[in-house]
Structures are given as C-alpha cells and as structure tokens.
Amino acid sequence: MSKKSMRLAGGIALSLALILSGCGAQGGNTPAGTGGQQPSGGEIKIGLPLPITGSEATFGKDMQNAINLAVSQINAKGGVDGKKIVTVTEDDACDPQQATAAANKLVSEGVVAVVGGYCSGAVIPTLTIYNAKNIPFVITAANSSKIAKENPGNTFEINGTLEYEAQRAVELFKSLGVKNLAIVEQGDAFSADLARLAEADWKATGNPVVAHEVTNKGEQDFSxxxxxxxxxKPDMVFWTAYYADGGLLIKQLRQGGYKGPITVGDGSADPKLIQVAGPAGEGTYVLSPPVASYLPAAKQFVADYKAQYHQSPGDYSALAYDGMNLMAHALKQAGSTDGKAIIKALAETKDFPGIAGKINFTAEKTLKGSNIIVLQIKNGKFTAAQ
Known part of the structure; x- marks a missing residue:
C-alpha cells in the first residue's frame, strides 16, 4: 500500500471511530441533578471534596478512608438498589480557589452527590456550584455558621455548628472559674466565626474578653x-484555628511564661497538635467532634478501620463514615439518582442511626443538637476531660 493510501485508510478509520464515539455519547451520562438516572453500568458516582494536600491533609485522608470504608461495606451488601457506589476524590487543599476548581471538576465528571468538606472557607464558595446542578452535599466536618446562611438549599451539615461549639466553650470556661478571656484566631471563615461567637457568648455572661488577636496562617514567631x-493577664487563652500553628502558639506561650489554661477549637483536635506543642501541650483543653475512640456505637467501625488501613481512625472519621451511610440511605429513599429527589430525602431524615449519634436536621439543614465533646491532653495523649 502506498503512503498516500495508508494515510487515506487511516483517515477513514479515524473518522469512523469518531462517528461511533459520537453515537455512543448520545445515549451517555445524563448531567448530574438534571432529573435523569445516572447510567454507567449500574454505578452511582459520588464526589469527595477533601484536603488531600496542604496542612490539613491528615484530616482529609482520614475522612477519605472512612468514606471509602463505608462504600466498601455498602457495596458488599448489594450497593444501592443493586448499583455499586464509586467515589471520585478531588483535592480542595482547604483553599477557596482550589476548592472551586475541584467542585467544577466533580460536576464535569457527573457526580450525583457529594460527601466531604473539611475547611469552611473552602466549602462556602462551592455551595452554589453544586446547587446549580441540584447536587446534594452532605458536609461532614465544616461547620461555620456562614454555611447555613449561604446554603442555597442542597447542603446538609452533620457536624455540630459553631454556635454549639461556642456554647460548649463558654460552659467549659465557666466550670474552670475563668473571668478574663483572651481569644486568638486567624481571620479565616472557620476560626474567625468561632472567635466571634465565643466572644459574644462570653460577654453575655458578664465577663470580659481582654484580648482578641488575629495571626497569619503559617506564622512561626509568636513572641x-x-x-x-x-x-x-487572661485566665484562659482560646485558640480557634488549626493545630499546626496552634501547637507552636502553645509552646511559645509556655516558653514566654504564661501559666494559665489553654483551650483550642475543633480545628486543632488532632494528635499532631501534641507532637507540635510537645510537653508544653500538657493540660490543654480540646473542643472536639465526636471521636470514634470515645463512641460506644463506633467499636466495630474502629476495628474495621484498623483492619483496613492499619492505623486508628482520626477525629472526623466517624462523621465521614456517617455522612456516606446517610447519603446511601437517602439514595435508597429517593429510589433515584435525581438530585431533587435525594435532597428531599435528606431533608426528611428522621433519627438516622449514625455511629456519632442520631442525625436530624433543623430547618436550616444543620445538625439538630450539639455533638461537641471536650478532651484534654494528659500524659501526652488525648483523654476525655473530667
């Protein structure tokens, strides 16, 4: 065959392949949330926006593990109405811009639902992106009050909101006899919101906030x-941001002579806080999500997680596990992968039996009731505060 003939044959073959591909696409995936079933060979595609890189990657990977453990168990029992769940993870890096790109990518990949979300600042700009396609979003960690205020209707929070966390902080401070409170935050959606709420609640008790300071993320010198x-001269220092910088602040507070109690918000509820703070962290109080290790209903989950991943589950694993199981339950109740039907099923949730507690939603689609617990660093590890 001549070179010209070979080129002609190749061109015909390529054209034929494109035509056939186009014909196949005509009956392909229905865009998520537009009212049609998701085909793709009996699979249901669910997106996981999580911080897989960056300073909060430990949390993101742990949540990913817990969600995929739930998926493997759901699929082992036949999936949802005979369809297997498959997950697609996109790294939001706890960064608003990267989170927006991750959300757009998940939408383009045809997910019918989303489970995850750790940093509030990264979650908030994605809400309308998912809502535009009627994609339901079960948020398993992020809990800024701004989420509920900006919720376009498709978002459900299963972590206690920061209003509850601020209230729990005030209860703790009062029980410790605190009068003068100092608050330190980083200006992001999560830490600024918790700081604002805690300050308002504390002042409502008739006690003063003697300092409210804002630091930069990644700051090394707190002198x-x-x-x-x-x-x-505060009786308590309350750090509302994340563990990486919080551990350094704790260490430098002790080195600088501060001897009073220190409390950190749930963004610092990670064993790495102890590693960073070292011996200076001893005695620190930690507001925490419902940690699997302290939940009677989570014993089997803890055993399964350790068997699968050869490590203990982290602080947000129980909520991540519950989030995926809740989404699977909503899919079954909806009897469809139609976004509006799933959103309706989630809104009608009544006493869903999560390992972190029963799940019910308020009218704002936030968790009804608080699930915040208080831990304390003793002998170099987290223990339940007395």
Missing part, C-alpha cells in the same frame, strides 16, 4: 503576641 497576651 510579640505572647508579650501582648501576658500584659492582658
């Missing part, structure tokens, strides 16, 4: 802040 705080 100036430590000096400022010592001059204010």
């Amino acid at each position: 100036s802040l430590v000096t400022t705080l010592r001059t204010k």
Whole structure:
C-alpha cells in the first residue's frame, strides 16, 4: 500500500471511530441533578471534596478512608438498589480557589452527590456550584455558621455548628472559674466565626474578653503576641484555628511564661497538635467532634478501620463514615439518582442511626443538637476531660 493510501485508510478509520464515539455519547451520562438516572453500568458516582494536600491533609485522608470504608461495606451488601457506589476524590487543599476548581471538576465528571468538606472557607464558595446542578452535599466536618446562611438549599451539615461549639466553650470556661478571656484566631471563615461567637457568648455572661488577636496562617514567631497576651493577664487563652500553628502558639506561650489554661477549637483536635506543642501541650483543653475512640456505637467501625488501613481512625472519621451511610440511605429513599429527589430525602431524615449519634436536621439543614465533646491532653495523649 502506498503512503498516500495508508494515510487515506487511516483517515477513514479515524473518522469512523469518531462517528461511533459520537453515537455512543448520545445515549451517555445524563448531567448530574438534571432529573435523569445516572447510567454507567449500574454505578452511582459520588464526589469527595477533601484536603488531600496542604496542612490539613491528615484530616482529609482520614475522612477519605472512612468514606471509602463505608462504600466498601455498602457495596458488599448489594450497593444501592443493586448499583455499586464509586467515589471520585478531588483535592480542595482547604483553599477557596482550589476548592472551586475541584467542585467544577466533580460536576464535569457527573457526580450525583457529594460527601466531604473539611475547611469552611473552602466549602462556602462551592455551595452554589453544586446547587446549580441540584447536587446534594452532605458536609461532614465544616461547620461555620456562614454555611447555613449561604446554603442555597442542597447542603446538609452533620457536624455540630459553631454556635454549639461556642456554647460548649463558654460552659467549659465557666466550670474552670475563668473571668478574663483572651481569644486568638486567624481571620479565616472557620476560626474567625468561632472567635466571634465565643466572644459574644462570653460577654453575655458578664465577663470580659481582654484580648482578641488575629495571626497569619503559617506564622512561626509568636513572641510579640505572647508579650501582648501576658500584659492582658487572661485566665484562659482560646485558640480557634488549626493545630499546626496552634501547637507552636502553645509552646511559645509556655516558653514566654504564661501559666494559665489553654483551650483550642475543633480545628486543632488532632494528635499532631501534641507532637507540635510537645510537653508544653500538657493540660490543654480540646473542643472536639465526636471521636470514634470515645463512641460506644463506633467499636466495630474502629476495628474495621484498623483492619483496613492499619492505623486508628482520626477525629472526623466517624462523621465521614456517617455522612456516606446517610447519603446511601437517602439514595435508597429517593429510589433515584435525581438530585431533587435525594435532597428531599435528606431533608426528611428522621433519627438516622449514625455511629456519632442520631442525625436530624433543623430547618436550616444543620445538625439538630450539639455533638461537641471536650478532651484534654494528659500524659501526652488525648483523654476525655473530667
């Protein structure tokens, strides 16, 4: 065959392949949330927006593990109405811009639902992206009050909101005899919101907030802040941001001579806080989500997680596991992968039996009731606070 003939034959073959591909696409995936069933060989595709890189990657990977453990168990029991669940993870890196790109990618990949979300600042800009396609979103960790305020209707939070966390913080401070409170945050959606709510609740008790300071994420030298705080003489320092910087602040507070109690918010509820703070972290109080290790209903989950991943589940694993099981339940109740039907089923949830507790939603689609617990660092590990 001549080169010209070979090129002609190749061109015909390529054209034929494109035509056949186009014909196949004509009956392909219905865009998620547009009212049609998702085909693709009996699979239901669910997106997982999580921080897989960056300073909060430990949380993201743990949540991913817990969600995929739930999926493997659901699929082993026949899936949802005979269809297998498959997950697609996109890294939001706890960054608003990257989270937006991750959300758009998940939508383009045809997910019918989304489970995950750790950092509130990364979750908030994605809400309308998913809602535009009627894609239901079960948020398993992020809990800024701004989520409920900006919820376009498709979003369901199964972690206790920051209003509950602020209330629990105030209860703790009062029980410890605190009068003068100092608050330190980082200005992001999560830490600023918790700081604002805690300050308002604390002042409502008739006690003063003697300092409310804002630091930069990634800051290494807190010496100036430590000096400022010592001059204010607080009975309690409340850090509302994440563990990486929180551990350093705790260490430098102790090195700088501060001897009073320290409390951190749930963004610092990670064993790495102890590693970063070292011995200086001893005695620190930690507001925490419902950790699997302290949940009677989570014993089998803990055993299964360890068997699968050869490590203990992290702080948000129980909520992540519950989130996927809740989504599977909603899919069954809806009897469809239609987004509006799934959203309706989620809104009608009544006493769903999660390992972190029963799940019910308020009218704002936030978790009804608090699930915040208080831990304390003792002998280099987290223990339930007395």
